[in-house]
Amino acid sequence: MSDEYDNNKSYQAQSSEVMDGSTGSVNPDIDYVRPSEVGEQELYHPHSFIEKWVFCQDAKVIGVQYFLTAVFTGVVGLILSWLMRLQLGFPELAGFMTAEHYYQFVTMHGMIMVVYFLTALFLGGFGNYLIPLMVGARDMVFPYVNMLSFWMFFVAVAVLMASFFVPGGPTGAGWTLYPPQTILEGTPGAGMGILLMLISLSLFVIGFTMGGLNYMITILQARTRGMTLMRMPLTVWGIFTATVLAMLAFPALLVSAIMMTLDKVLQTSFFMPTILKAGEVLEYGGGSPILFQHLFWFFGHPEVYIVALPAFGIVSDLISVHARKNIFGYRMMVWAIVGIGALSFFVWAHHMYVSGMNPWFGFFFATTTLIIAVPTAMKVYNWILTLWRGNIRINVVMLWCLGFIVTFVNGGITGIFLGNVSVDVPLSDTYFVIAHFHMVMGIAPLMVIMGAVYHWFPLVAGKMLDEGLGKWHFWITFLGAYSIYFPMHYLGFIGVPRRYFEMYDSPYMTSAVGMNEFISIAAFIVGAAQFILIFNIIKTLKTGKKAEQNPWKANSLEWYTSTVPPEHGNFGDRLPVVHRWPYDFSVPGAKEDYIPQTTAPSEVIHTEVEKT
Amino acid sequence: MSEPKIDGFELKPGFKGMASDTASDQTMFKGVHWGKAMMWIFLLSDTFVFSCFLISYMKGRGSTPVEWPNPSEVFALEAFGVPVPLLLIALMTFVLITSSGTMAIAVKYGYEKNRKMCGWLLLATALGGLTFVGMQAYEWSKLIHEGVRPWENPFGAAQFGSFFFMITGFHGFHVSIGVIFLFIYTYKVFAGHYEKGKRGWFTKLKGDYVEIEILGLYWHFVDLVWVFIFAFFYLW
Numbered sequence: 001m002s003d004e005y006d007n008n009k010s011y012q013a014q015s016s017e018v019m020d021g022s023t024g025s026v027n028p029d030i031d032y033v034r035p036s037e038v039g040e041q042e043l044y045h046p047h048s049f050i051e052k053w054v055f056c057q058d059a060k061v062i063g064v065q066y067f068l069t070a071v072f073t074g075v076v077g078l079i080l081s082w083l084m085r086l087q088l089g090f091p092e093l094a095g096f097m098t099a100e101h102y103y104q105f106v107t108m109h110g111m112i113m114v115v116y117f118l119t120a121l122f123l124g125g126f127g128n129y130l131i132p133l134m135v136g137a138r139d140m141v142f143p144y145v146n147m148l149s150f151w152m153f154f155v156a157v158a159v160l161m162a163s164f165f166v167p168g169g170p171t172g173a174g175w176t177l178y179p180p181q182t183i184l185e186g187t188p189g190a191g192m193g194i195l196l197m198l199i200s201l202s203l204f205v206i207g208f209t210m211g212g213l214n215y216m217i218t219i220l221q222a223r224t225r226g227m228t229l230m231r232m233p234l235t236v237w238g239i240f241t242a243t244v245l246a247m248l249a250f251p252a253l254l255v256s257a258i259m260m261t262l263d264k265v266l267q268t269s270f271f272m273p274t275i276l277k278a279g280e281v282l283e284y285g286g287g288s289p290i291l292f293q294h295l296f297w298f299f300g301h302p303e304v305y306i307v308a309l310p311a312f313g314i315v316s317d318l319i320s321v322h323a324r325k326n327i328f329g330y331r332m333m334v335w336a337i338v339g340i341g342a343l344s345f346f347v348w349a350h351h352m353y354v355s356g357m358n359p360w361f362g363f364f365f366a367t368t369t370l371i372i373a374v375p376t377a378m379k380v381y382n383w384i385l386t387l388w389r390g391n392i393r394i395n396v397v398m399l400w401c402l403g404f405i406v407t408f409v410n411g412g413i414t415g416i417f418l419g420n421v422s423v424d425v426p427l428s429d430t431y432f433v434i435a436h437f438h439m440v441m442g443i444a445p446l447m448v449i450m451g452a453v454y455h456w457f458p459l460v461a462g463k464m465l466d467e468g469l470g471k472w473h474f475w476i477t478f479l480g481a482y483s484i485y486f487p488m489h490y491l492g493f494i495g496v497p498r499r500y501f502e503m504y505d506s507p508y509m510t511s512a513v514g515m516n517e518f519i520s521i522a523a524f525i526v527g528a529a530q531f532i533l534i535f536n537i538i539k540t541l542k543t544g545k546k547a548e549q550n551p552w553k554a555n556s557l558e559w560y561t562s563t564v565p566p567e568h569g570n571f572g573d574r575l576p577v578v579h580r581w582p583y584d585f586s587v588p589g590a591k592e593d594y595i596p597q598t599t600a601p602s603e604v605i606h607t608e609v610e611k612t
Numbered sequence: 613m614s615e616p617k618i619d620g621f622e623l624k625p626g627f628k629g630m631a632s633d634t635a636s637d638q639t640m641f642k643g644v645h646w647g648k649a650m651m652w653i654f655l656l657s658d659t660f661v662f663s664c665f666l667i668s669y670m671k672g673r674g675s676t677p678v679e680w681p682n683p684s685e686v687f688a689l690e691a692f693g694v695p696v697p698l699l700l701i702a703l704m705t706f707v708l709i710t711s712s713g714t715m716a717i718a719v720k721y722g723y724e725k726n727r728k729m730c731g732w733l734l735l736a737t738a739l740g741g742l743t744f745v746g747m748q749a750y751e752w753s754k755l756i757h758e759g760v761r762p763w764e765n766p767f768g769a770a771q772f773g774s775f776f777f778m779i780t781g782f783h784g785f786h787v788s789i790g791v792i793f794l795f796i797y798t799y800k801v802f803a804g805h806y807e808k809g810k811r812g813w814f815t816k817l818k819g820d821y822v823e824i825e826i827l828g829l830y831w832h833f834v835d836l837v838w839v840f841i842f843a844f845f846y847l848w
Contacts (some may be wrong), residue, residue, distance in 0.1 A: 034620035036637050044816040144815040217650045220640040228637045247653065251660035252783075255668065259778070267763040267772035268673060283763070286676040286771055289667055390664040565842060578637070 002501040018534035021032045030363050033226040033552040033577050037235070041222070043140045057143035057152070058568045059214075064427075065458065070121040073157055077112035078527050080105040088521025091502060099501040100188040103172030107189075107501055109165075111197070115204060115305065116157055118445055122206070122310035123246065126154060126452060127215050129460070133558035134236050136224025136576050140214040141461050144291045150215070152207025159200040163579045164190035174499060176296060183264045195264060198257045205254040208246060215243045224557070230334070231597070231612055233556045233582045234327065238313020239332050240506030241341040242306045247304035248345070256295035262285070287340050293355055297348035304441050305344040309337055312379055315404050317444070317582070318451050319383055321554045322398040323390030324557035324593050326380045326583035326610075336375035336382075343372045353424045369419035379421025380409055391586060396470035397552075400451030403478045406471055411440025414489065429499070432492020435485045444479045449584075450477070450533070458547035459558060464567050473532040480526035487515045554593045555556040558584035560598055581612035618642050622770065645822045653834045657692075658786075662837050665782065666844055669775045681767035683846050686755070701846050704747045705838065711740025712835045719828045722801070722821035730824065731801040737831065738794035741787050748784050752777070776845060783841055786834045790827075797827055 025334060027249030046052035056062060084105050087094040128146070132139050140146045163170040170190030181187050183194055219232070219240045232240075258513040259270040264286075271292040276435035320327040327333060347356065349365040383405055392398060414436040419425045425435065450473070457465050496503065496512050503509050576598045584595035589607035599608075623642055624632055633642050641649050673680055682699035691699055718733035750823040755776075759766045800806070800819070809818050 009667070037618055037621075037642070078663075141650055142650065142815075144817075212657075213650045213654055217646050218651055221649050222645070223638050228635060229640070230635070247657040248660050251657060252664050255661060258782075259668065262774065262778060266774075268778075269763070269770055270774060286678060286769060288671060288675045291671050291675075295668065296666060415745065424758035504754050531633045583699065610818065 029244075031579070031602050033579070036225055036575075038222075043089075043138055044143065045568060046373050049358070052376075055147055057139070057147050059128045059140045059143065059146060060131050060132045060566065060568075060570075062146055063125050063127070066120055066124030066153065067126075069127055069154055069157055072118050074113050074117040074121070076161070077109050077408045078530065080109040080112070082524060082527055084109065085520040085523040087501065088496075089517045091167060093601050096335055100169070100172055102501040103174070104170050104188050104193075107172050107177075108170050109127070113159070113442065114148040114175065114307070116160065116200070118152060118247070118307045118441075119303070121269075121449060122307060122445070123161060123215065123239060123243060124150065124211060126235070126242070126310060126314065128211070129456070129598035130235055130558060131218055131239060132214055133561065133566065133570055134556055134577060135219055135222065136227050136231050136557050136571070137218055137222040138571065140218050141222050141570045142214055145210045146214045149211035152203055152210065155199045156203035156207060157197050159203060163189070163193045163196035163200070164247075166196065168193050170353055171197045176300070177260070177292075178296075179260060179263065179287075179292050180275060180476055182271065183260065183272075184275070184277075192315055195261065196262070198261045201230050201257045202254055202261075205250045205257075208250060212247050217241060217246070224578060230331065231578055231581045234313040234316040234330070234337070235310070235556075236313070236334055237337050238310045238316075241337050242309040245302040245344060246306050246307070246342050249299045249306070251299075252295045253299035256292055256299070259295075268558075284380075290352075290355060293352050294348070297351045298345075300351060301348040302344045303340075304437075307441055307445050309341060311404070311445040312337060314452050315381075315401050316383065316386075317388050317556070318397055318448075318455055320583050320585065321399045321552050322395060322401070323387050323392045323457075324585045325386055325390035326581075326585055328388075329378075330383035330581065330583065332378060335509070336379050339375040339577065340372060343368060343375070347372060350419055353421050354428050359421070366419055366421050370416065372417075373416060376412060380405065380412075386459050396465075396474060397451045397455045399471065399474045399478075401452065403474065404447035404451065406441055407478075407481065408444040411438075411444055414438060426492045427492055429497055430492035431496050431498055434498050435492060438488075439485050443485065447478075450474070453533070455539070455552065456558075457540070458551045458564075460565055461467055461541060461544075462547050463544035464547045464551060466536050466544070470534055471537040473529055473536070476532075478527065478531035479524055480522050483522035484519050484526060486518055491515060493591055505529070506509075553592070554582070555580075555584060555596050556598055560596060580609060584609050645820075645826075647826050648822060651826045651829045651831065658833065660718075662783075662840070665779050666840060669844060671777055671780060672771045673769075676769040676771050680769050681765065681772050683848070686760075686767055687751075687774075687846055698846055700747060700751055703843065704744055705842055707747070708744045708838055709837050711744070712832055712842040713739045714740065715812070715828045715831045719825045722824040725807075727801055727804060730821070731798055734794055734798040734824070738791050738798060740829075741791040741794060745784055745787055745791065748780065748787075752780075768836065779841060779845070783834070783837055786837070790831050790834055793827055794831070797824060805832050825838060 044057055046056060046058075051057075053061065056065075068337070083097065084102065087097050087102055105163075119397065122373060125214070128140070133136075145214045168189050168191045170189045170192040171182065173190075177194070177197070183190055187194075189197075219236060223232075230501070259268075262268045263270055263272055267282045267283055269287035270287050272282075272287040274285040275282040314328050316333060346368045347365055349361060349370045353362050353365075383401075416433070418427060418433065418436055454465050454470055457463070476573060491512055494511065506512075547564065549564055552559075557576055558566075559580070561567075561570050562574060578597045580595065580597055580599050583599050584590075586593045587595055587604070587609050590604055590609075595604055595609060619643070620630075621636060623629060624704050634640060636642075647668045672740070687701055688695040690695045690696075691698040713731045714736040718737060721730040721733060755773075762774050762777050764770045801824070803810075806819050806821055806823075811818055
């Protein structure tokens, strides 16, 4: 990698002769970019209010629609977590809650946050908004299907929310929906609740496939002139790889959902073994519950990276822009993203160490799991090296990025604990696991989302979010999140089991009670702090400071649209032509500390830009 | 088809070409319509769906404690008083593979702008698909008459019925969707929508004969999947 950079270090040497003449005439060859291969994309412009804001084909509007719907489900998930914490910390105040309610809240909180909130927000929200802008396209390649994608997602959310109101309530089987108990009587929501959950998941997969095809093909086939894959912002790389994972992992979820629906509705026995209930043999028999676990985790583990990879990509861009330094090891970052994506398909059974698998099988999956730590650690080092001796601006966006690095490293290290079979077996199903995955795939991606909101809000709305409120939001969330999840590691070590409604008079209760109260109070405060952001957004939209065209002095194409916020078609009459990567910050010899991707080489002839 | 020509870009053969296409700007698959690339990626994803189904079937068949029914008896069809194993399935497979052939020729005539021939061959493909679905319906009703249900069957393991109806049903659903689109495109071709530049009903975009090839990709995929289902259900 480093060889390649050395070989074609900079334009300086070749171009100094050209510039000798004071006329300023420049050899035009260095600015040459091949003509367009595909011509202009045909766009359907909206003709009515409904076509413009409801059934809209513009990826930017669809992105905002995805974002708002996902945030709505996220708020529901947040409220559910409050209710759970109320029960765990102050059971005497939660008299209205039964054990059934608690399990239903656990299940819905998990499913909402992982699938309907984080996945939809990163891929549907940021993906739709940023991909066409960042690769220099007018829109997604198939806008109509893109619109269907959002409405399918919307229906999926509606079906999911409807399950709160059906007889028996939503399913309470845990977000992993393990059979046989999921669809057996006695589990909360084993009637309509689970059915609506399975239907909603299937709709989500179908809707996502429509969107995912658009994201992938727009990146592969609709980049602007000069935009090579290795000149794309890492945000696009992260979203792209996550979309590939989703296209290959969601089929397993769809298949398991279909099979379980049949088990539920038609009494087939795909996942159902022979079951003795109260002395009576049920009609089920001969199926394999472990098969469901394999299918679910073949989806479930890539799903972790479907959430994490866009976060990796976005945070790389944010750190680079706000540290005024090029991202350290761009190619290494790209290959790490791709490598993590590929490896994520070979680790799924580390969620199943306690399912009674062959020890050699566990050994294989422990090995692959630990190998993932290598590209991941490379990325963390590269973020830190990007910050090193950078011109760091400690603004709200940067705070969220730093918060991400810390929480992510923290969650990653506990991941190494849990990846080992012998450590996982005693710790599985304790609060240690809760602490681990909330740190690594809850708080860490959320930090990135928050940073991204503060970063791109000026682009979407044309106004700057309030920095003061943002700092309050960050510090309460950051310190609060640690107050919630750090003690949980300890709870796990003393053996407090997860998913328990009540601890009764267990021997570990003496130290767990106080801690549970502390965690709950922290959770209430952190949850409430999120409304600072909503308040900030409303306040900014009403009275906020108007944003300039490119407030962060970034290089990537989304800041160089014809208008801010960008209109349908994004770039006005002419698509931009790209000459460089988006990370030319603080280039020695350059007039400003940033060189936009659209700047031609002849305009920055005296600078030491890297050839990309 | 002739090699696509790209302005200012040299298309190299083999792996070198793959590397230079990947490293280039604008498009990864040179000269490929975005819709075609999209269909390929969709089919890749769909391959994973069918793989999950078939792997689950293998696992289910492997782990059930009751014996699996003998396919050459269950799927036998009586012809002139003699039970012939797999007769109906052989016919179904023949019809479906033949429809793949007519589809391929329809694509060729489409690119030659031979509207009439393209339309007739699309119609033939659609009718082939329809015949396949009809024969599948006959097979299902025969099995149901014999007492096979998704939750039980008189010949052995209950999972036989479950997997059979689910997987052939899911495949049949794919064929049916394909047949609907084949009829729609037959109409569009006969009505000359591509020549007139008529816009799509929903997408509001102008079409092109490349759409016939995209539809063809889907149709060939559905046939290919059938070959695997045939092997796994009827020959194993």
